[in-house]
Amino acid sequence: MKKTEAVIFDWAGTTVDYGCFAPVQAFIEAFSHYGIVPSIEEVRKPMGMLKIDHIRTMLGMERIRGLWKEINERDWNEEDVKSVYHIMEKKTLEILPGFADVKPYVHETMEKLRSQGIKIGSTTGYTDEMMEIVAASAKKNGYEPDLWITPDSVGNMGRPYPYMIFRNMEKLGISSVKNVVKVGDTVSDIMEGKNAGVTTIGVIEGSSVMGYTYEEYQALSLTEKSEEIRRTESVYKEAGADYVIKDIRGVTELLPSF
Numbered sequence: 001m002k003k004t005e006a007v008i009f010d011w012a013g014t015t016v017d018y019g020c021f022a023p024v025q026a027f028i029e030a031f032s033h034y035g036i037v038p039s040i041e042e043v044r045k046p047m048g049m050l051k052i053d054h055i056r057t058m059l060g061m062e063r064i065r066g067l068w069k070e071i072n073e074r075d076w077n078e079e080d081v082k083s084v085y086h087i088m089e090k091k092t093l094e095i096l097p098g099f100a101d102v103k104p105y106v107h108e109t110m111e112k113l114r115s116q117g118i119k120i121g122s123t124t125g126y127t128d129e130m131m132e133i134v135a136a137s138a139k140k141n142g143y144e145p146d147l148w149i150t151p152d153s154v155g156n157m158g159r160p161y162p163y164m165i166f167r168n169m170e171k172l173g174i175s176s177v178k179n180v181v182k183v184g185d186t187v188s189d190i191m192e193g194k195n196a197g198v199t200t201i202g203v204i205e206g207s208s209v210m211g212y213t214y215e216e217y218q219a220l221s222l223t224e225k226s227e228e229i230r231r232t233e234s235v236y237k238e239a240g241a242d243y244v245i246k247d248i249r250g251v252t253e254l255l256p257s258f
Helices: 021-032 040-044 053-061 062-072 078-098 106-114 126-141 163-172 185-196 214-219 223-239 250-257
Strands: 006-009 117-122 180-184 198-202 241-245
Touching: 006 163, 021 053, 021 078, 021 185, 053 078, 053 117, 078 126, 106 117, 106 126, 106 250, 163 180, 163 185, 180 185, 185 198, 185 223, 198 214, 198 223, 223 241, 241 250
Parallel strands: 006 117, 006 180, 180 198, 198 241
Antiparallel strands: none
16 A cells, blocks of 8 residues: 655645635736736636746736737737736735735644654745745744745746646655645646646635635535535546545545545
């Protein structure tokens, strides 16, 4: 029987920032600076990607591309991608300290994993500079993985590329991808895990895919919650997730299955 050696978690929407709202707000403010107000759906669709790739993907969306051309009387180019990115980066750095609250059940889940000798890694779409803020705030709130790796550490080859997972394995001394689990809250997380050849898990509650604040989710009726859970689960399953869990406690419940 194989043994799970490491679980690699995403950050916003998975372990901190219930609903993954810091990136959403930053992207909305960045595009609004150029006269375009993206919808929440447009912002969330590429969530989890390298941030500059996220912007490039949004600019390629039919509605946003049309608005950009209407406002600027030309199609967007790579210089525009960089310009929007710089605004997004600035906005993100400004708001991040307020979006590092640890999600429910994270502390007890980490304790259970560590009690079994399992190492805790992490990957993210944030840059090193952003993660210095997030990691410090999360640590104050009681969450500190053994390691965090950003796209900066792998030549900006972020998700869905597998290299941040491989760097985690290298730094944590993991013997095989067969003994690694990737947990995240976006399609990009699942694709990252699949491309790395590890077991993949999508988290439902508090995820970017679900897209609710804690208060909004709690205010839903039981029927509405069930519908949203089914919708979110289907997104992960369509992306190829091996497992889908309601909340992060499901990781330890699934361990015997790996």
